[in-house]
Amino acid sequence: MHVLECGSASSPALVMQHDTFSEHSERDPATGHPRPPRREFKARGSFVERCPGCNLPVLNCLCPYRVTAESQARVWLLSHPLEHHKPTNTGRLIADVLPTTEVFTWYRTAPDDRLLALLEDERYAPFVIFPDDQPDYADRVVGIAAVEDAKEQRRIPVFIILDGTWRQARRIFRKSPYLDGLPVLPLATERLTRYRLRKPASSAHLCTAEVAIELLRQSGDATAAEILDDYFDAFNDSYAASRTYHKLEQPTAAMRRLLAQR
Numbered sequence: 312m313h314v315l316e317c318g319s320a321s322s323p324a325l326v327m328q329h330d331t332f333s334e335h336s337e338r339d340p341a342t343g344h345p346r347p348p349r350r351e352f353k354a355r356g357s358f359v360e361r362c363p364g365c366n367l368p369v370l371n372c373l374c375p376y377r378v379t380a381e382s383q384a385r386v387w388l389l390s391h392p393l394e395h396h397k398p399t400n401t402g403r404l405i406a407d408v409l410p411t412t413e414v415f416t417w418y419r420t421a422p423d424d425r426l427l428a429l430l431e432d433e434r435y436a437p438f439v440i441f442p443d444d445q446p447d448y449a450d451r452v453v454g455i456a457a458v459e460d461a462k463e464q465r466r467i468p469v470f471i472i473l474d475g476t477w478r479q480a481r482r483i484f485r486k487s488p489y490l491d492g493l494p495v496l497p498l499a500t501e502r503l504t505r506y507r508l509r510k511p512a513s514s515a516h517l518c519t520a521e522v523a524i525e526l527l528r529q530s531g532d533a534t535a536a537e538i539l540d541d542y543f544d545a546f547n548d549s550y551a552a553s554r555t556y557h558k559l560e561q562p563t564a565a566m567r568r569l570l571a572q573r
C-alpha cells in the first residue's frame with residue numbers, strides 16, 4: 312500500500328512578520344551607542360537563493376551527488392499540475408537518476424499526445440502503479456511477476472506512477488480513460504517512508520521516488536534502486552539542513568557512496 316507525494320506543503324508556522332523589525336532604530340535610546348544590525352529573519356523558502364541545476368537552496372546544492380543509472384524497467388510520471396513545480400517534489404529525482412524517465416503533466420480534458428502514442432507502442436509493457444483496494448478494477452490487478460513476463464516477451468516494462476497527493480493520484484486514475492485498459496500493479500512493500508520534507512499521514516505512505524525505488528528493487532534493477540535511494544537520502548538531508556540555514560559540513564554516508572560512483 313502506498314500513497315504518493317503525501318502530506319501537506321510546508322508549514323506556515325515559520326512565516327515571520329518583517330514589520331516587526333522596521334521600527335528598529337540604529338542607536339540604543341538609553342546609551343546613544345550604535346546597535347548591532349539585527350539578523351534578518353527569512354520566511355521559509357521565500358528569499359532562498361536556489362541552484363538552477365537542482366533547484367535546491369545553494370547552501371546545500373545537490374548537483375555534486377547526481378549520478379545516473381541504467382535500468383531494464385522505465386518510469387513514466389503522470390504528474391498533477393499542482394505537484395509538478397514544487398521544489399519538494401521527489402518525482403524529478405527519478406528523472407535525474409534514470410535519463411529514460413518520461414514526465415507528463417496531467418490535464419483532465421487534454422491528454423498528452425506523446426503519452427497516448429507511447430501507450431500504443433508495442434515495445435513497451437506499461438503498468439499503472441496503484442493500490443488494489445477497490446473491487447471495480449480487480450480484474451486488471453497483476454503482481455510483480457508480470458514485470459518478469461513482460462521482459463521474457465522482450466518488451467520494456469514501464470511503471471506509470473501517478474505523481475501527486477493521494478487525492479490527486481486517485482483523480483488521475485479515475486479520470487484518465489487511456490489508463491483504463493492497462494494492468495494495475497499495486498506496490499507491496501514493508502518499507503516505511505524516510506521522506507522528511509512533508510509530514511505523511513502514515514509512515515507507510517511512500518513518496519513518489521520511494522515508490523520507484525521499491526518497484527525497481529523488486530523487479531530486478533537493484534543497482535538503479537540503490538543509487539536512487541542514496542540520491543533520495545542526499546536530497547532529504549540537503550533540503551532539510553537548508554531549511555534551518557545549516558550547511559552540511561561533511562557528506563553523509565549516502566553522499567559518499569554517490570561521490571564514489573562518479
Ligand SMILES: [Zn+2]
Nearest residue numbers: 362365372374
Ligand atoms: Zn545544484
